[in-house]
Amino acid sequence: MRTVSRTGIITIAIALALFLIGGSCVATYNRLVRLDQAAQAQWAQVENTYQRRADLIPNLVATVKGAAAFERETIIAVTEARSRVGQVAPPRDVTSRPEQFQQYQQAQDQLGGALSRLLVVAEAYPNLTATQAFRDLQAQLEGTENRIAVERMRYNEAAREFNIARASFPTSIVAGLFGGRFTDKQYFAAKAGSEAPPKVMF
Template sequence: MNVRQSYRSRLQVATLLMLATLLTACGINNIPTLDEQAKAAWGQVQNQYQRRADLIPNLVETVKGYAAHEKETLTAVIEARAKATSIQVDASTLDNPEKLKQYQQAQDQLSGALSRLMVVSERYPDLKANQNFLALQSQLEGTENRISVARRDFILAVQKYNTEIRTFPGRLWHSVLYSSLPERETFEATPGSEKPPEVKF
């Protein structure tokens, strides 16, 4: 091997090493990484909604014993829970803004029904003092906080993902390698949600 060939092979090796280094540092993996983070955050949102749905039957049964004639409110909670749990969602829901919106609306209706149930419970001092009710109410409040945090984390994950595919160099990698991954929708406030729920007795 002459000096020229030796120099050429070293130059090729150096070029390959430099290209490999550039490719690993240029963000080529950012898009799938951020997409998976958004899906994981969505999974956590679903997990917290499921936790809330699991608490509701016990809460309704506890209230029923004290406020049996509040049948309309109890029925509204049961129906809202049934509707919220009937909408089947998975990671593919993130690619379907309409299904995401339906899911969010069903969860919002359940939140409203639970708010009305909590207001009704204020009318029953014995119920308010019941240990089961207090424990369930505390768990439900904790779950609502977890839902809020999970939704915030999901919104941030979607923001990072969408920003990556809309800015350079992510936009380039998206168009070349990841064009099948769409821009993600996130939660939006339901129209009128800035007003407190109306409770009529």
């Protein structure tokens, strides 16, 4: 009778331990899913702001083309940069693919640089910068660039929170059980020299 009781207690203890471990694994998995979804949602916001910027370019280029003798090379640089962005179609899981993520960031940064140069060159054309259409587009573009910076920062925060959770013990064990389901998120890196204000030469 005593042996049966001991066996029963051991069985209950094992069952309870398995239940607790299973519950902990489920809770950890669900937490990883929530953090992953939060990072993906923030990534979607980054893509939305990039798309908004891309949508402004045709009107901006058309407005600038109206200025007599406006530097053709500057306009070409912007349209080509926009075209390159369109060619770099990121996969759905781009945030977990270092090479594709870097290519996408590089294409977007090149477009941002080309647009900045266009606005600097435009300052040499008072007749252009005095038009309401140009001023409106410039304000929209500057606002969009600010939103891009904010959304990229928020994405980095969401990615960092996910990566920290994924690397922590025992979460890393649970993440490892699901193979490629939970992989590290990539971060937006600041461009070299972005900590210093740009030098504009006239």
